[in-house]
Amino acid sequence: MADEYNIPEQPVDDISLLEPEATYSYADYLKWSFEERVELIKGKIFKMSPAPRTNHQTISMNLGSEIKNFLKGKSCKVFAAPFDVRLPKNSDDPDNKILTVVQPDICVICDHTKLDVLGCKGAPDLIIEILSPSTAKKDLENKFELYEENGVKEYWVVYPGENLIDIFDLKKDKYVLRGKFIGNVSVNSSVLPQFKVSLEDVFED
Structure with missing residues (x-):
């Protein structure tokens, strides 16, 4: 569950600060400003591919x-x-x-x-x-x-x-x-x- 993890309440500019197994929401997603593109699927982070071929x-x-x-x-x-x-x-x-x-x-x-x-x-x-x-x-x-x-x-x-x-x-x-x-x-x-x-x-x- 989300409360088992330390989910930052402030803006996040480094993806390494996120807990890969935590459950995130769109409200959390809006605080992320790191360069990596990610998607959320049922609360879990999925990294997108680098620049498409x-x-x-x-x-x-x-x-x-x-x-x-x-x-x-x-x-x-x-x-x-x-x-x-x-x-x-x-x-x-x-x-x-x-x-x-x-x-x-x-x-x-x-x-x-x-x-x-x-x-x-x-x-x-x-x-x-x-x-x-x-x-x-x-x-x-x-x-x-x-x-x-x-x-x-x-x-x-x-x-x-x-x-x-x-x-x-x-x-x-x-x-x-x-x-x-x-x-x-x-x-x-x-x-x-x-x-x-x-x-x-x-x-x-």
Whole structure:
């Protein structure tokens, strides 16, 4: 439990001052000013990868720009990391009760009431994670379960080295694999009707 550890009440500028096994909240997260990027998943600290590799950035830019162009004039909005997504148990939870803060590579939010100056409070409609060697386990296990239980309607997992995308749709509170997409094909989104992008454009360098 949190009270078993010495959780600093003042701003923290050195990550080594934190207890790796302690349970932290978004209120704690807001006090951290160290350079390392981290996420909180159910109160536990997960370090993010260092600066993303070139192919990771290229894919993120390609996908993000395709979605942004499609959404021009529409109500949904697209955001790219670093962008904080808070996933509270209850929509009115205060900062000290929110134990999960993640930074998806790309997310689409259609409910504007979830947006504020700090990012998003509540589940995005679509989340895209681009795997890297240091975050693959987190994205495929921890975040998969997290997004599923918080009601993210659609989850894309992008494999840069294989030019492959897995797409999951939320059905009856469980993710169902729509397909593994590779090669000269196009993919669409269940939450963004009429949006379509070719994998050649996604992985174009």
